[in-house]
Amino acid sequence: NIESATLSISLASKAESNFTERNAFDSKFLPDMYTVAKMREVLERGEYFVNSIYTYRSCSKGIPQAKNADDATFKEELNAKTFEV
Numbered sequence: 173n174i175e176s177a178t179l180s181i182s183l184a185s186k187a188e189s190n191f192t193e194r195n196a197f198d199s200k201f202l203p204d205m206y207t208v209a210k211m212r213e214v215l216e217r218g219e220y221f222v223n224s225i226y227t228y229r230s231c232s233k234g235i236p237q238a239k240n241a242d243d244a245t246f247k248e249e250l251n252a253k254t255f256e257v
């Protein structure tokens with residue numbers, strides 16, 4: 173009894189939700205289409221900010237932090253050197 177390998181099927185579907193042609197059709201869902209399009213814009217903008225925050229976070233991990241017990245001149249010197257970089 174010989175069987176072939178099981179093939180997996182992958183489907184990547186991205187539904188079009190821009191509703192760019194919404195004005196061409198008279199529909200009772202027209203206000204909803206405007207709302208969904210606006211929500212998509214907000215989500216795209218939010219994704220930009222999320223990426224910016226994670227980039228900042230990963231860059232700030234490499235910066236040495238002064239301890240509270242350190243003197244003020246050491247903290248100033250550390251901040252100045254960090255700013256130079």
